[in-house]
Amino acid sequence: MLVDALIRLQLPIEQLRAQTYDGASNMFGKYSGCQAEVKKVQPLAKYVHCGAHITHLVTSKAVQTFPFIKDALDHVHELGKLYDGSGKYKHLYLHLHDDDTEKGSPTRLKPICPTRWLTRASAVTTALHNYADVPDSLQEASAEFGTNTGSRANGIYTCLSSGKCILGLLASLPIINCLEALNKSLQGSGVNVSGMLESVKVVSGELKKLRSTEKFSDIYQAAKAKIAELDLTPLAVPRQRKRPKRLQQGNAEAFTTDTAEQMYRIQFFTAFDTAITNLQDYFVSSDLAKYQELSALLLNGTTSNEDAIIQEYPELTESLKIELSFYRNHHPASTLEGHRLIFKAMEPSVRRMFPQVERLLRLLLVSPASLCEAERSFSALRRIKMWLRSTMTQKRLNHVMVCHDHRDRLGAVDYQQIAEEFIDRCSDSRRKVFGKF
Template sequence: MAKCKEDTFVKVGFKNWKKAVEKFQNHERSYAHKLSVASLIAWNKSDGVDVQLNKQMRADQVLAQKALLKILTSLWYLAQQRLAIRGKDATGGNFRALLNLRAEDDDNLKSWLKQKISHTSPEQQNEMLQLMSHKVLRELCTEINKSSATNKSTFGIIIDGTQDCTGQEQEAICIRYVDVNLNVREEFIGLYRMSSTTGLSLCKMLKDVLIRFQLPIENLRAQTYDGASNMSGIYHSCQAEIKKVQPLASYTHCGAHVSHLVVSKAVPSSPFIRDALDCLQELGKLYKGSGRFKNLYLHPDNDDDDNVDGCHNYEDVIKALRTASSEFGTNVASRATGLLKFLKSAKCILGLVAALPIIKCLENFNKALQGNTINISGMLEAAERVKNELQRLRSEETFREVFKDTEEKIEKWKLDPLVIRKHRIPSRYDTGGGESDLSIEGLYRSEYYKVLDSASVNMINYFTSTDIEEQQRLASMLLEGEYHQDLVNKYPELSDSLRLNISFFYSQYQASSVEEYRTINTRLSCQLCRSRAIFQYSSAYEDMAS
């Protein structure tokens, strides 16, 4: 390519090494050398077609990765905040709006969303959500399997059924376990659609779930369901079928269901309390079903939190029902007329006043049982306190106060007094003994006692009809220092050295509940970790010094 090229440096080769430095310097200043150097630099800087295509493909991949990351994080944010993802169509909704908002500050994301394939379709959203949920479940199962220092990570299950908006039966499953820090954990792992709700079908579903999550059924130590016969029956229920596979899976009633079951069986024992509460429920349905009645009932004085009477808004309710019965449409007016007639009766007022202390007592019991840190001893202690409170309410003095409060309200609201409707006794049954000397207060007091007695009996039955007594024996080994050899032999995770450990621990530390012992163990574990760290640090320091 150069006119005055030197064949010595191109074809022939250099031989005159005596004058090498001089010849090299002259050649370095020549046009041929300069042209060759420039051509070499240009060749090194330029890429081939295949290299250029690969670079463009890599740039597109980086753009796609960044855009996909923005899409995933946006979807993760909406799922974490429990916000709706899609709207009426695929182009609307929170997900698309959030992506458009983030695209205003990101030109790459804006250009990516304009493409025909942007990976934002509903099917791909569902796939991403499924991948996220699977990752969460995998981490959860790993944590459960590592929750025990003895490599015997025991756990319990909680199952409750409900129906979705389409009427399909779904079973909600939760896992309850104790982590390495001795904290009680309850984790929801999913909803499973069931075509049949028999005990055998639910047992098969549960075994399939445990297999999928790699949780050995041999480590199952507790099962908790509601009081339905398909769950709690003795022979062919879910708990009975599970016990055939794992006899150590003790069964107890779900604490959150016990108070509801007690109320549902106790209230029907007294007709005047049952009718009053049914009327109150119908009033709530009318309030929810009619927006006009709701606006009519709302009053600036209704939210008086200082008045805990329970009937402080009675006059506003009566006024609203009276207006609705005369001015509203036929359906609402007829319901309002029936409710107004019953609510103005003294019998309804007595039922509401008498039911208030019982419902409050069982409601507090319900709240206590719904705590995720509640244990067997705490549950039984709460049940014992509620039982004592119900026994306290079952006294003539208490009902006399209720009856006196009712009479004051009847006089205040100018209602008809309480009366006993007397029925004429047929002549063939009339023994001539005269009229009964049972007073009005005595008549309603006997029905009031029926509710309290039913609540106390059912509460005892729901707790004693399960395996809770065996679990209480396990807790007593820690709380009272007792040692039950039969239980230690029954559970493989309990060793024979437990007797000495319990004896030593009980002699050094004493508490009144399992929760207090858990706090003591947590504190001891922290001190042990600090001591171990100090020991390791001092040992390392001595090694360096030596």
């Protein structure tokens, strides 16, 4: 299907240099996935795993490492589902302080959607901001509402009344905020792979700084203050269970934590280690290594493998070495974006002096870091192909999708000019029907 689409669009597959998909096995499979099948036809089509999808996977694995963080997020998700699914509870929650003019109205709650990006931090922040009002509304709902809604409200109230939930939400925010900032930066259409890899280094360094005893101590003290303020169940070490004899090895005693702070600090560090390790593992592949070699050729002027790189790509020739030396003496830049801006502002006559450098820059820029722009068109399909348009043909659907994707350009079109041209091209009978527009 991909080859057929390329042929119809008159795009030769011989010039294909990059491909980007999500993490589905039928797309990125090493041996029989789509990217592997495309490489059999065009080996130069380097595969890049979508950076936004990777960040979403890393976030999911990091927050689900240990129960006290995972359970807290699950409780917030259930609270958001109750808020969205029950109109009675929503009305009760929003009008909780109507009789008290000094207290402001609570803000709306949000569930944590597992398939959407950039939804965890906002949902957690909203829950923490309204934590004083949520238990009161849940207690009132469990006492007044019917069996189903009342039992759900009572169960959520029991979970949120534990101090462990507050600590889990506060401990998850540093990880979520860092990874969602990375995710947001990778969703733009102009993001390149070089910028993505630099952003990953920055986020990894920030996560390593946040993984400290001082940071967790601040979070733990803030959780204790919040627990005392809201009169929640205090943090404590759970009862230690005796290990079965079949699992005991040697005479040494099993490690146990003496305080609740020590126990949760270990889990907090492990969550950060999981995030850092997965970031490093996901953003390392053979194709990314080749891309970095190609990038180093432009940024550094030379690499240990420059002859093999030049021979691999048919559009590059040996004159690239001379052009690179000449170009870098007059136009130094430390980033790929810097070189792009230099070529964009360069005079055409000067630009024609560096054709090989321009081709090298195009090879680096053609690799997309994410496929968010393409997926947004898929999301728009549900809004366009609705039940009121059930008889829409494929041809018309394609035309409507093109109009939707390029709505900015379509908004600049003069509709009166199009209508007048339509009338002038028609027969006299149609002119009599439409007249003057």
